[in-house]
Amino acid sequence: MSVRQVTLHQLHIFTVLARHLSMSKAATELYQTPPALSLQIKRLSENLGISLYEQIGKKLFLTAAGELVAQAGTEIEERLERLLEELAAQQNLEQGQLRVCITSTAEYFAPRLLGAFCGQHPGVEAHLEIVNRVTLLQRLQRNEDDLYIMGQVPEDIDGVAHAFLDNPIVVVAAAAHPLVEQSDIPLRRLAAEPFILREAGSGTRLTAENFLAEHGIQLHARMTLSSNEAVKQLVAGGLGLGILPRHTLAAEAAAGDLCILDVEGFPILRKWHAVHRRGKHLSAISQRFLEFLLQSQPSE
Structure with a gap:
């Protein structure tokens, strides 16, 4: 096992594969060909000295080791993003990425709120996903975004919900x-x-x-x-x-x-809620946007 030869690029590729559990879908997201992607993951597996996934029929499954590597890769990427934001904050800059996912019904007001926030913080690079409720809950479960905006919050959700806007x-x-x-x-x-x-x-x-x-x-x-x-x-x-x-x-x-x-x-x-995974460490930008939402007034 040679951890020193493991690169951030290889970890990123594997976290994408772990999210899709499909070589072709992961390759599409990464703008690579499936063979090129497979080669990178093979090198990662060789460097770690252990199999990370297995193919059964047409389905791809992570091994126990693959689950650990995917989790570690996600945590490393999140920590690097926080590091960049913390370094920017020390220089009195407001830079960083903000990933927000909303239900389709929230598209009548949430993009305006996000736009207003980005107008106040021009250094923020915002990514907005508009999906149906089922897809949003799946993305929340996989921790793909910083914040999620939804109406009715499931009681068994593994997250923290902050009510911020009336939803009659x-x-x-x-x-x-x-x-x-x-x-x-x-x-x-x-x-x-x-x-x-x-x-x-x-x-x-x-x-x-x-x-x-x-x-x-x-x-x-x-x-x-x-x-x-x-x-x-x-x-x-x-x-x-x-x-x-x-x-x-x-x-x-x-x-x-x-x-x-x-x-x-x-x-x-009812209320609109801003939700994030329980135990998630919100970046400075995410925390600031959450505070911005909590100060928002109803807009008809």
Whole structure:
């Protein structure tokens, strides 16, 4: 075993492979060919004197040693990033990388907040990922980003959640819908209406369904979609009611295409949360952005 011959480049390549568990996907991310990537990892394995992964059929699995090397590589890269930020801070500079991952529903406000933060800290190199809730939770589990912005936080999540912004959930209808003129609409009335809903697993849908289940109400899903924009368009077209975060409706409400219904128990009052892995050492830039979010005011 010759640890001295192990390079940071080899460790970085292996952490990427460990994340994807696919030689072709890792090669694509690293702008390399699979054979070139395989050669680098072979050299790393030879330098360490132990097998790091095994191929069974078309699937790649890390060995126990591979798991340890991948974890160590990730920790080394994170520590180097913190070192650069700490050195920059000593020189009164504000430099470093900030990796933020948000759910697709948060794209109506989170990019503006990130943009405002970067405007105040021009030396920050920000990376923003916009994904669905399932993918966000997977990225959180793999600790791929610094901070994650989501609505409903799972109780069993291995992370720390900081509430920072109101996230009221409302029922919406086309402007011509007969319920628009009614007030204090009973919850049971919703059971008689078709709904255009987000996909199963969506934070907004989970929040609404849990609330309605507590009152013995089950929604009739006429159509399920993976996009808030698509939901709004179909609701505006009169195909059913929708349940959406209020901050996603500013443009349609102003244009008169959609109306928020006065339904018993709504809006459901929830919060947006900034989440990071439990025990994660936040970089100076990440900590500053978290503090920036906690000072944010609701924006409709």
